Amino acid sequence: MTDAAARTNERNQIFRDLFSGKTPKRVPISNPATQDFAIQHAGLDLAECQWDLTKLEPVYDKFCQDFYTDTYPGGSIRIPSHYQILGSTPIVMSSSGFMQHPDVVGMLAEEYDQFIASPYDCIVETILPRLYTGFNGEPGKVAMTLAKAMRAQSDDLAYLGAIRGKMNAKYGFATMIGALTEAPFDFMADFLRSFKGISGDVRRYPDKVAAACEAVLPLMIKKGTLPNPSMLGYTFIPLHMAPYLRDKDFATLYWPTFKKLVETLASMGQNVQLFVEQDWMRYLDYLYELPENTIMRFEYGDAKVIKEKLGKKHIISGLYPVTLLQTGTKQQCVDKAKELLDILAPGGRYWWQADKSIIHLEASGPVVENLKAVLDYVHENGTY
C-alpha cells in the first residue's frame, strides 16, 4: 500500500467515526479556501483558468501541497461554460473573474398556482426561459443550446473529476462524495422569488408559500439523494433565509418542509451537512430535533452554547472566522483555533471547518501564512 493510500484509509476511518458519532482519532480538517483562491494563490488569471481547465492541475497540486487538509480542497459548481452557452442571468462572471449570483426573479407572484400544480413543469416552461435566454426561441435552437450546455458541463465536470482523482491518489484525501440540495423555502427564495419577493410573499400569501414548499419538497429530496448512500457521502444543504424570518413564519413556512427533507435523506442512510448561514442562535432548539449526527457548519453564534445544546447529538463545525486570517496576527489566528478546539473538540463530534469559504486572495496580505498556521495547528493539536 502506498503512503497516500494509507493516508486515505486513515482519513476515511476518521470520517466514518465522526459521522457515526464515535470519537475519531483526531479532529478532521477541511481547508476552507476555494478553487478561486487556489488559482489566485498560483498567480494565474482567474477567468482564463475557469475557461481553460487544463491550467488547473498544477494549480491544485500547489494548493494541496501548501495547505493541510483531510478532504479534497476547492471544487466548484459554478463553471462558466454552460452558463455562458445558456445565456445565464442568475449566475454571471464578473469582470474580475468571480462567478456571481445577482438577485433575480424567476417566478412572478401570480405564478404560484402554476408552480404548486407542477413545480418541474413550471421550472421548465416558465422559470428557466425567464432566467436563461438560451431557453427562448425556436424549439430546434433551444434543443441545440441545451445539448451544447449539458455537454460542456459534463466535459468540465469530468475534467475536474480527473484532477480530483489524481490529487486524491497523490495526497491521500478522504474519499467523500456529495450531493447538493436546498431547503424548500430557500429554493423558493433564491432564484425564484428573490430575497425581496419572498419577504413580501410571507406576509401577503403565506398559504401559497407553504403550498409551494410542500410541492417542491419531492424535487429537493430527489436532488439531494446520493446515487449510493454511503457513510462517506453527505448531502450539502446551505441554509439562507431563516435568520431573516419572524419566529412564527419560520415555524410555519420554513421549518416543516426543511425538517421533512433532512429526515427523509437521513432515513435513506445519508449524512446531511447543513451550512447554517448567518445567526441561528434563536433556532437551536429546532436544530436539536433533526436526526442524530446531522452535520451543522455554523457561520456565526456562541460556540459554547452551540456545543452545550447540540454537541452531544449532532456534529458541530464552522465558527472559525475567516476574516481574522486577513486582519489578525499569526498568533491571534492560532489562539482562535485553540479556543474553538478547546470548546468544540471534547467528546468528539467536531469537524474543523471555517465559518465561510475563502474566495478572494490579496496577494500581499497575510491570509496564506495565517491559514497555513491555523491548519497546521489544528492538525498537530487535534488528537484525541
Next chain:
Amino acid sequence: MDSKYYVTWEEYLAEHPELEGKPQQAIAPKIEKYEDAMFTFIMDLLL
C-alpha cells in the same frame, strides 16, 4: 414527480412498444440515468 418533462421507466416503456422483447434490464438503467442527468442539470441551474 408528476411532470411531462420527467418520465419513469414504466412510463417510457408504455410509450415505446418497440422495446417489447428487447433486453429491458440493460435498457432501463441507461434510460433512467439520462432522465436523472437531465433532472440534475435543470435543478442545478436554480441552485
